[in-house]
Amino acid sequence: MKYNRFLPLAAPLIVFLLSEIFFYKPKLIFVVIILIFIIFLFTIRQFILANKSNQKFWNLLILPSCFSISLIIFTTIIPNKFIIQILFILNSIFLYNYFSAIYYLLVNSNNFKKENLRNLSSYGNFLTYFFFTSSIYGFQVFLNIQVWILMLIVIIFTALIAYQVAWANEILLKKSLFYILLICLVLTEIAWSVSFLSLNYYILGLIISICYYIIIGLTRFFLQDILNKKLIKQYLIFGCLSILAVLFTARWI
Numbered sequence: 001m002k003y004n005r006f007l008p009l010a011a012p013l014i015v016f017l018l019s020e021i022f023f024y025k026p027k028l029i030f031v032v033i034i035l036i037f038i039i040f041l042f043t044i045r046q047f048i049l050a051n052k053s054n055q056k057f058w059n060l061l062i063l064p065s066c067f068s069i070s071l072i073i074f075t076t077i078i079p080n081k082f083i084i085q086i087l088f089i090l091n092s093i094f095l096y097n098y099f100s101a102i103y104y105l106l107v108n109s110n111n112f113k114k115e116n117l118r119n120l121s122s123y124g125n126f127l128t129y130f131f132f133t134s135s136i137y138g139f140q141v142f143l144n145i146q147v148w149i150l151m152l153i154v155i156i157f158t159a160l161i162a163y164q165v166a167w168a169n170e171i172l173l174k175k176s177l178f179y180i181l182l183i184c185l186v187l188t189e190i191a192w193s194v195s196f197l198s199l200n201y202y203i204l205g206l207i208i209s210i211c212y213y214i215i216i217g218l219t220r221f222f223l224q225d226i227l228n229k230k231l232i233k234q235y236l237i238f239g240c241l242s243i244l245a246v247l248f249t250a251r252w253i
Helices: 002-024 026-051 057-075 081-106 114-142 147-168 173-194 201-223 229-249
Strands: none
Touching (some): 002 026, 002 057, 026 081, 057 081, 057 147, 081 114, 114 147, 147 173, 147 201, 173 201, 201 229
16 A cells, blocks of 8 residues: 555654653553554554565564563663653664665565665664663562573573574574574573673673674574684674673672
8 A cells, every 4th residue: 555655654653652651651561562562563564465475474573573662661770761762762763764674675675675674683683682681680670580580581582583683684494493592592591690790780781782792693694604713703802892891881789
């Protein structure tokens, strides 16, 4: 339908308005999350129907859902209202770019660029993982939830993110399944170990997110048969320097 071309702009705007409702009425968080999920489902469904594509809707639904929901949950542990508003705007910008990429993928394929979707997946999932893990550690502090329960959630969430990265980079599930499970186990083990450090939950989330970025990046290159010594050195040097910089500048509680 003709109005499909307006959905990449309409969907983020509606999500922004719903986010503002949550901002003023925090008790409606579950209602807002459900409505946002429905908006994403409707938008992606329209794109798929417009092209009569056999694309599986869940492949397209994972990233925007995880990004937005993690961001909204993350704002519950942020005291600064100005930063919360910036995050809402960031969410809208990301969603606009993501749904524009999906629109070009399914509806206007002549202008579709694979690299755009891959970049959105790479950087979007990194931010998603930061929002999510920071929230997990925040809940451990504020709600006193047992660590093993939080780690089960980490396993499920990591599996979704790793699967999305594999899909965005056109890596078949048969080829990536073992590595997705391995990534889940490794990152969960790291997350469990890091949870015992007396660091701010933002810092803990950032450390785990850097680990995620290194592991998922090297695994992706390996499965694409383009991994080499140069890439390994770049990722390891970047990761080690980033973690050291975070630790040296962090405030110990």
